[in-house]
Structures are given as C-alpha cells and as structure tokens.
Amino acid sequence: MTENQQLLPNAGVVPRLAAMIYDGLLLFALLCLATLLAVLVTGQIDTDIPEASSKVMHKADPLLSGWGFQLYLLGVVMGFYSLFWRKNGQTLGMQAWRIQLQNAEGGKPGWGQCVVRCLAAIVSIGAAGLGYWWIWLDKENRSWHDRLSGTTVVRLPKRGRARG
Template sequence: MPPKVKKPATPSNTNAIEDTKPIIQQGPPGVFRRLAVIVYDSFLLFAVLFVATLIPAYILSPEMFAAKPANDSVVHELNIPMQGWIYRVYLVALIILFYGWFWRKSGQTLGMQAWRIKLESVSGGKPSWSQCVIRVLVAGVSFTAGGLGYWWIWLDKEGRSWHDLASKTVLRSIPKDKKKA
C-alpha cells in the first residue's frame, strides 16, 4: 500500500487545517499534578547534585577516592569546605541552572513533559532568567513553609502558587494529543 500523502489545506480538507493549529492550553494544573512533577524531577535533580558533589569532593579530598586496604575503616565525614555556606550556594546555583535551563529552553522540565504542564511568563512567552531565579528561590520557601506556597493555589482564584505570583509566571496544563485514526 503506498504511503498516504497530506493534501494541501482546502475548505474540503479540514484535517490538514487542524494539523496546523497551535496547541490549545487549558487552565492551571492542580496541587497533586504539581507535586507529581516535583517527585519526578527530584530523581533527575538528585542525580545531577550527586555528580556535582563528587567534583568538589574529589578536588578537595582526592585521598578519599584512592584505593585503600581492606582492613581500613570507613570514615563518613565530609571535608570542612563541603559543609560551609559556599558549598550550599554552589548547590542552590546548580538547582537554579537546572530548572532555568529547562524552563528557558522549552518551558518544561522532564517531569513537566510527562505530566503535560508548561511554564510561561504572564505575557505568554518563555520566562526570563530573573523569573526563573525568583521562581526557584520562592518555591524553596514555599516548600520549607510546610508546602503552604503550593496549597495556596486552592485559595487563589486563578490557581497560582506563591512562586507563580512572585515570578510573574503561570503553569498551564497541556491536553493530551488525540490519536488519529
């Protein structure tokens, strides 16, 4: 059977016209979809932070990575610089870069792609770097405050969280693609 060729858009061929329509986006996602995205993304973020921690650990304490005799005891201590504020700032910067890169590239992290959620600025475009930084920092505050920033979407008429409001961004649900027969 020969492959099907798409016909040019004409009034009698409405399927071709439907293919060129932009993706219709629905309202904001609920709390549980947002939390599912957080769980999904946390696995990837954990791996990134794990590797990012190995780099300074190796630079600061290469002897920890050297082969040791079998009877040597294991020491579970980090080097002192790995416990300070510089290390914490390094990790926060990596978290901001992680989310910022995904949001600036396509508006979606891997978890957001899986759960069909997209981040946009209020004007409808991609969020700026300053919006990404504000969003990550306020999301951290939202989370550490017992999740109040996330639960806030039940009180807000437009379903926005604290970090949506602070960064002037919105999350949109993307509908499933309908399979074509």
C-alpha cells in the same frame, strides 16, 4: 498572548507535585554527579586507605561540609530548573504531566523570572509547603512563587495520537 494560550487552564496541585517527584529523581542523580565532581576536584577520594583506617570517620574538607557546598548544590538545582524553564517552559517531569510554565504573555519566562521563581519556591516549601497548598485557595490556581515571579503553570491539552 494567542487565543490558544488564553484558553489553557492553570495546573492544579496534583500534576505539579507529580512533576516534582519525577524531577526529584532526575535531581537526585544530578546532585550525585555534582557531589562526585566536587569530591574529585577537592581530592577527597583516597583509594590507598588501609582496611583498618577505612572504618575511622575522617573530617570532610571544609569545601564539602560548609555553606559553600550547600550553595553550590542549590545553584545546581536552580540551574536545572532555570535551564529547562528558559529553554521550553518545561522540565522533564512537567513534560510527562503535560504542564508548562509561562510568563504573563504566554511565552517562556525570562532568566530573572526563573531565578525569582526558584528563590520564592524555597520560601513556599520552607513555610511548611503553604506556598504550594495556596493553589487550592487561589482562584487562578497560582502558588506564591507563581505570583512573585509573574509566571503561571498551565495544563497542556492531550495530543491526538497518530494512527498507523
């Protein structure tokens, strides 16, 4: 770990939640595209439906209404986070709020850490958000999924603006 990485403070709840809101907007668009792709692949779009029958509810294809589809969407979300974290330790929302995910050595997390972190975050949220609120009780501002994955989220310093 370099001296600079040791001096970075761990991020608190507010910047993490703000980054999650930013990322949530991106994820909404990504999940819409992923759903459209699934609908196209399963042939669920029928443009030749008569006007009268378009008001009738049609049973959705089992591929789009069961656990398989939910797992597909979960994979899209986990892929989104894991790819960004693995690439540079930040999602776009994290970049906007100057926070970064690091492993114990101050570097980018590994693939295993990213997957464990995603799965543990589901538990953190599923327990009424306690895994996130735990940050306020933790001396190091670490959530449950930070601890379980061996990662931490740090606050990056402001960059100096170039004068022109």
